[in-house]
Amino acid sequence: MSVSGQSFLKPESTLYSGPHTNNMSFQRLVRFGNAEGKTQYGDLKKEATGDLIGQEVEVLKGDLDTGFTATGKTEKIKELLCPLERIPLCVCIGLNYKKHAQEANLKIPPYPVVFTKPADALNGPYSDVSIHPEAQGMLDYEGELTVVIGKDAKNVSEADALDYVLGYTVGNDVSARNFQLPDTSGGQFCFAKSFDGFAPIGPAIVSKDLIRDPQQLHLVTKVNGKVRQETETSDMIFTISKIIEHLSKGTTLRKGTIIQTGTPSGVGLFMEPKGFGLLKDRDVVEISIDGIGSLRNKMVFE
Numbered sequence: 001m002s003v004s005g006q007s008f009l010k011p012e013s014t015l016y017s018g019p020h021t022n023n024m025s026f027q028r029l030v031r032f033g034n035a036e037g038k039t040q041y042g043d044l045k046k047e048a049t050g051d052l053i054g055q056e057v058e059v060l061k062g063d064l065d066t067g068f069t070a071t072g073k074t075e076k077i078k079e080l081l082c083p084l085e086r087i088p089l090c091v092c093i094g095l096n097y098k099k100h101a102q103e104a105n106l107k108i109p110p111y112p113v114v115f116t117k118p119a120d121a122l123n124g125p126y127s128d129v130s131i132h133p134e135a136q137g138m139l140d141y142e143g144e145l146t147v148v149i150g151k152d153a154k155n156v157s158e159a160d161a162l163d164y165v166l167g168y169t170v171g172n173d174v175s176a177r178n179f180q181l182p183d184t185s186g187g188q189f190c191f192a193k194s195f196d197g198f199a200p201i202g203p204a205i206v207s208k209d210l211i212r213d214p215q216q217l218h219l220v221t222k223v224n225g226k227v228r229q230e231t232e233t234s235d236m237i238f239t240i241s242k243i244i245e246h247l248s249k250g251t252t253l254r255k256g257t258i259i260q261t262g263t264p265s266g267v268g269l270f271m272e273p274k275g276f277g278l279l280k281d282r283d284v285v286e287i288s289i290d291g292i293g294s295l296r297n298k299m300v301f302e
Helices: 098-103 189-193 240-247
Strands: 028-033 039-043 056-063 067-076 079-081 090-094 115-118 129-131 143-149 166-171 199-207 218-223 228-230 258-260 284-289 294-301
Touching: 039 067, 039 218, 056 284, 090 240, 115 189, 129 228, 143 218, 143 240, 166 284, 166 294, 199 258, 240 258
Parallel strands: 090 258, 129 294
Antiparallel strands: 028 039, 028 079, 028 199, 039 056, 056 067, 090 115, 143 166, 143 258, 166 199, 218 228, 218 284, 284 294
């Protein structure tokens, strides 16, 4: 639900099974460890609210390469894992919210600002984020709606873009600002955001067929329980469809690629007094998006 009470979720009976996806039928895809320590995929049949540990899911057979089939069995989540075991790449969009551009005092760009994170930046929804000593001085959070590509996409039109989406999840574009800022490092944008574990996502991949409009979702980021970011995705400068169209121009977006679609205003870097909002050792960042669920990660300084 949005803050206005309007539902942006489609009927629960709708499952994702788009073309060329090998029967990717699920509502809310989770990857979990059961009581015996076995890793499995499951389908959460209700909205992912609160902590998912102990919740019951329908066990799925298969994977993202071969597709999923229901087993008819249910199990409880003992450990919630990253919903994707691996990714080809994490593509990120910078400066994609109007209010964030205003707080940063930056001109709105004519095209989406693009950078990437490597596959090893992937992290789980409840996992600790290990922070290298050189990334600790100006550590920041960026709550983001994250898109999962469901089939290879190249030269996709804006009108057809959402046909290539497998689903949506929550992401944190963890950032070492000391390497990102030009004055302190020369502007090593990718390096600043590419440390191992700097791209936690989860808790589930919600089928794109359950999201009525990805541009009408409510996002909240909290640090140690206090709200830092709050927005509607309608504040995006470039819509998800426009982003996919741009990223696929002459470039193949491989199935399983995740796209972090930009962060709203309220990042720690711009909080006053300066430096007050940056993350410290043991800080917990929780990011929630209506209809998708919550990501919760502790920053642990090495």
